[in-house]
Amino acid sequence: MSEEAHQLTTDIPETTLTMSESVGDSVDDILNLLKKDYSDVLSLKALGDQLRDETVRANPVIAQSLPLLTTIVSNAFTNTNNRQVQLEGLRVLINSMAFNDVNRSEVMKSDSETLSFWKCVSAELSSTDEEIGTRIVLLLSQFIYDTDHKNEYVKQLYQYGLYESTLNFLKSIDSEISQDVVAYDKHIELLHELIVDNGQEIAQDQASSVCRVIELLLRVIESAVGDVSVDATDEDYQSVLGRLFQTLAIVTGYSQIPNIDGIRDAFKRLVSLFVTPKQWITELSVRRSFVPSVTNFLFIESYTQGAEDLLFIIDVLKGIKNTPPEYEVDSYLICACVVYLGNYIHNEATASQVRQLIAAHITDGLSGFVSLILSRIKLTDVILVQSLHPLANLMNGVLAHTILQSESNYKSLLTYNKIILDNKDFYPEILSVYLKFIYKLIRHEFLLSQDEEGDHKSGVFEFSKLWKSIIDSTNDQLIQLYLIEAIITNFNVVSHYSSDNILLIRSLITSAMGKLDSSPQLEVTLQKLKAIGIFNHTLLSKEIGLDKLIASLYDKDCSMFSSLYLRPYYDFLIQLQQLSTNKQGHSSDDLILNNAKFIAGTSLPLFRDLLQTDATSQTDVHIVKQICTVCTDVTQL
Numbered sequence: 199m200s201e202e203a204h205q206l207t208t209d210i211p212e213t214t215l216t217m218s219e220s221v222g223d224s225v226d227d228i229l230n231l232l233k234k235d236y237s238d239v240l241s242l243k244a245l246g247d248q249l250r251d252e253t254v255r256a257n258p259v260i261a262q263s264l265p266l267l268t269t270i271v272s273n274a275f276t277n278t279n280n281r282q283v284q285l286e287g288l289r290v291l292i293n294s295m296a297f298n299d300v301n302r303s304e305v306m307k308s309d310s311e312t313l314s315f316w317k318c319v320s321a322e323l324s325s326t327d328e329e330i331g332t333r334i335v336l337l338l339s340q341f342i343y344d345t346d347h348k349n350e351y352v353k354q355l356y357q358y359g360l361y362e363s364t365l366n367f368l369k370s371i372d373s374e375i376s377q378d379v380v381a382y383d384k385h386i387e388l389l390h391e392l393i394v395d396n397g398q399e400i401a402q403d404q405a406s407s408v409c410r411v412i413e414l415l416l417r418v419i420e421s422a423v424g425d426v427s428v429d430a431t432d433e434d435y436q437s438v439l440g441r442l443f444q445t446l447a448i449v450t451g452y453s454q455i456p457n458i459d460g461i462r463d464a465f466k467r468l469v470s471l472f473v474t475p476k477q478w479i480t481e482l483s484v485r486r487s488f489v490p491s492v493t494n495f496l497f498i499e500s501y502t503q504g505a506e507d508l509l510f511i512i513d514v515l516k517g518i519k520n521t522p523p524e525y526e527v528d529s530y531l532i533c534a535c536v537v538y539l540g541n542y543i544h545n546e547a548t549a550s551q552v553r554q555l556i557a558a559h560i561t562d563g564l565s566g567f568v569s570l571i572l573s574r575i576k577l578t579d580v581i582l583v584q585s586l587h588p589l590a591n592l593m594n595g596v597l598a599h600t601i602l603q604s605e606s607n608y609k610s611l612l613t614y615n616k617i618i619l620d621n622k623d624f625y626p627e628i629l630s631v632y633l634k635f636i637y638k639l640i641r642h643e644f645l646l647s648q649d650e651e652g653d654h655k656s657g658v659f660e661f662s663k664l665w666k667s668i669i670d671s672t673n674d675q676l677i678q679l680y681l682i683e684a685i686i687t688n689f690n691v692v693s694h695y696s697s698d699n700i701l702l703i704r705s706l707i708t709s710a711m712g713k714l715d716s717s718p719q720l721e722v723t724l725q726k727l728k729a730i731g732i733f734n735h736t737l738l739s740k741e742i743g744l745d746k747l748i749a750s751l752y753d754k755d756c757s758m759f760s761s762l763y764l765r766p767y768y769d770f771l772i773q774l775q776q777l778s779t780n781k782q783g784h785s786s787d788d789l790i791l792n793n794a795k796f797i798a799g800t801s802l803p804l805f806r807d808l809l810q811t812d813a814t815s816q817t818d819v820h821i822v823k824q825i826c827t828v829c830t831d832v833t834q835l
Contacts, residue, residue, distance in 0.1 A: 225254060229263050236270045237278060242286035249293035255301065260294055264304045267291060268315040275322050281330075288333040295340035302341055306354050316358035323363040328374065331367045332385070338364070339384050342391050352395040361392045361400065365407060369414055376421030379438045386418075386438055390445045401452040408449050409460045415446045416467055423471065431480055440483030447487040450494035455501075465495045466510060472531045473514055485530040486581055492534040496541045508542065508552065511535045512559045519561050519570050529575040533585045536571055540588030549592055564592075568600050572610035580621045583614050583628055590635035598642035602661060615664060619671040629672070636668065637676055644684035658684050659699045666702065675709065675722050679729040682706040686733045691742055691750040700751055704762055707733075707751075712766040713773050720786055727774075727793035734800035744804050745813035756815045764814075768821050771801070771828045778835055791835060798832035801825065 225248060231241045248254045271287040274280045294301050305312060323334045338360060341351035355361070368375065368385055375382040393400060393411070400407065419442050422428070428435055446468070455461060468491055479485060495501050515535050518527045543549045557563040560570070571585045589597065601607050614632075622629040644658055658665070658681060665681055668674060685703060695703065710729050714722070737747070752759040778794040781787040805825050808814060814822060 225257060225259060229259065229266070232270060233266060236273050237280055237283055239280075239282045239286055242270070242283065242290055246286060246289040246293050249290060249296075252297065255294055255296065255298045261301050261304045264291075264294065264301060265311055267294070268305060269311065272315050272318040275318050284330055285333060288330075288337055292333070292337050292340060295337070297344050299345055299347060302345065302347070302351065306341075306351060313358070316355075316360070320359040320363040323360070324366040326367070328371050331371070335364070335367070335385050335388055339388050342388065348391070349395050352391050356392060356396040356399060361396060362404065362407060364389055364392060365410060365414070369410060372414055372417055376418050377425070379418060379422045379442070380432070380434045383434065383438050383441075386441050386445075390441050393445055393448055397448060397452070400449075401454055405452060405454040406456055408452050408455045409464075411449050412446065412455075412464045413460065415442050415449075416464055418442060419446075419471065420467070436479075436481035436484070439479070440481040440487070443484045443487035443491060447490040447494070450491050450498070453497050453499050455498050461495065461498060461501050462507065465492070465501075465507065468492060469511070469514060469531075469534070472528055472534070473517070482579070486579070488530055489534045489537065489581065489584070493537045493541055496538065505542070505551070508539070508555055509559070511538055512555050515567070515570060516559050516561070518574065519566055523574075526576070527574055529578070529582055532570060532575050533582050536567075536585050536588045540591045543588070543591040549594075552588075553592060553594075564597060565600050565604075568597070568607060569604075572601075572607050572614070577613060577617055580617055580625055580628065583618050584631065586614060586635045587631050590631065590638050593635075593638040593642050595642050595646065598639050601639065602643055608661070608664075612664060615667060619667060622671065633668075633672070633674055633677065637680060640677065640680040640684065645680065645687075657688075659695075659702075662699060662702055669705070675715075675718075676725055678706050678709045679722070679725045682710045683729045683732050686736050689736065689740075689742070691746045703751060708762045708766055711763055711770055713769050714777075724786070724789065724793070727790065727797060730770075731793060731796045731800065734797060734804060737804060738800060743811070744808045745811040748813050754813075756813065756818060759813075760815070760818045760821070764818055764821055764825075768825050768828075771798070771825060771832070774798075775828055775832050778832060794832050795835065798829035801829045802833070805829070 225245065228241050228245045228248070231238055232245070235241075249260070254260065267287065267290055271284065271291065274283040274287055291305070295305075305315070319334055319337075323331055326334070338355060341355060342348055345351065364385075368389060371382075375385065379386070389411075419439070422435075422439065422442075430436075449455075468488075472488060515532070518532055521527050539552055543552055553564060556567045560566050562569070568589065571589065575582055575585055577583065589601070601611060618625075618629055618632045665677070668677055682703075685706065710726065710733065714726065718726075737743070747763075748754060748756065748759045752762070774794050774797065778791050781791075805822050809819065809822055809826075
């Protein structure tokens with residue numbers, strides 16, 4: 199579908215008169231005639247014809263004459279009501295704007311004449327018939343295509359009232375649009391651009407209009423997809439559907455939408471569109487826009503009855519779950535529904551509510567829900583990995599174990615993992631959601647108490663492939679800290695770890711013991727202090743001296759231990775000492791100080807004992823003594 203500026207041929211029936219017999223041959227002659235008679239239709243027709251030539255449009259006299267031409271159009275609307283002048287006057291303006299920002303800017307000035315013209319056009323568009331209205335739409339569309347100033351122009355059109363009048367006009371002809379969406383592609387595109395570039399203003403000042411936009415879009419979509427005479431594979435048809443759904447995704451993102459009944463009705467109608475067979479969807483943008491269109495509803499402030507719609511969503515998922523495996527299901531529909539559930543959850547009470555509904559209505563309960571996400575979604579699009587979001591919000595010991603202890607689930611998780619990490623630079627927000635999911639997965643499976651489902655906790659190293667890929671790709675500190683806490687809790691120097699697992703443990707210890715980033719997040723700081731405290735305490739309680747650690751993890755190599763553990767830890771302790779003494783007046787200061795004292799207190803016996811062995815080189819003895827000095831100072835703060 200072409201996205202170029204428009205040029206209109208004439209709508210006036212051809213006459214037997216030549217141009218020279220009816221009007222002057224030159225643009226100057228034509229303009230002089232129009233100055234004398236605003237109702238000279240033939241002159242307007244002739245000027246419109248000539249303006250199809252780029253060199254004529256670029257003539258400075260055209261830009262200079264635009265105030266005259268806008269006045270002619272305004273006069274035809276407000277005084278004479280001359281339909282032919284209205285049509286031909288608009289055509290002149292449309293053709294003068296094609297591929298020409300000089301002329302466009304001329305009619306965007308803030309003088310009183312320009313403001314009066316746009317006020318007149320806006321009023322006419324709100325109440326006119328389809329023919330005049332469509333011509334105004336084409337005029338407005340000239341400010342969208344083939345210009346470097348689209349955003350500026352569209353914002354000005356909004357200020358002139360053209361958003362609301364465009365919406366009013368489209369609502370008045372929605373039946374016609376529904377019957378042939380392709381024929382009205384420019385109308386749909388104009389509304390889309392007005393919404394895209396004026397979202398904040400619409401959300402604040404025109405919130406009441408959004409329900410009308412949603413209703414218009416849904417009615418057009420429902421009629422368009424229900425038209426069996428349409429070739430669903432037609433590129434223009436799919437392109438227009440894509441634009442309709444993109445616009446829907448935008449307006450459902452406005453949180454201040456009123457009219458709760460209309461919103462809830464729209465929500466169910468939207469989801470139902472995708473529950474039925476979808477041969478009409480081949481455009482990726484349709485499917486992609488459907489997901490946020492559904493999930494945005496829970497962020498609309500007037501949508502307070504979300505809980506009542508949970509069962510509706512659960513029933514949709516139930517139907518998909520019961521579809522035999524040999525039949526393909528709509529991955530985007532699954533994604534939209536499960537992300538909706540994830541967005542609904544905001545505390546343990548709502549998480550428990552969703553778990554109970556899943557257990558009661560979906561085959562195999564929580565396990566079935568997990569397999570629906572990990573096994574039935576066909577990951578052909580990176581945005582589908584958002585489906586992990588509800589698993590993060592529903593996470594508990596049962597769910598973590600269900601994910602990791604099923605071979606098929608774990609294999610599917612590795613697929614999700616690869617797609618997310620491969621696209622992390624392009625979709626950082628998806629990576630962020632995924633990492634939060636992994637944090638919870640590690641904590642619930644390896645760190646929290648056994649009371650959730652706890653007799654069959656798995657080993658960290660069973661999933662080394664997953665951890666290594668995430669760490670190598672993101673170097674995420676929290677994941678490394680959670681993992682070293684989980685590993686050290688069950689650490690045993692007599693265990694025979696594989697060489698790969700020893701390398702993983704070394705890497706995690708070095709990361710945990712090293713300095714904080716220059717501006718660390720408080721969550722990372724506190725987890726680091728906790729992990730080191732647990733690490734030290736575990737070594738002491740299991741009577742694992744640092745000499746034994748050197749023997750089991752560092753091949754009795756003092757140099758390796760020094761570079762990977764001793765020196766990074768000394769640098770960290772110096773940093774910790776500074777952090778503990780330079781209080782910032784934050785509520786976390788005391789928490790950091792208490793953790794620092796615990797770390798220092800548990801470090802002292804470990805390093806004092808190390809001095810009594812021959813496990814360190816003479817060079818490193820000095821560092822060990824410095825560590826003891828720093829720890830002593832910190833304990834006395």
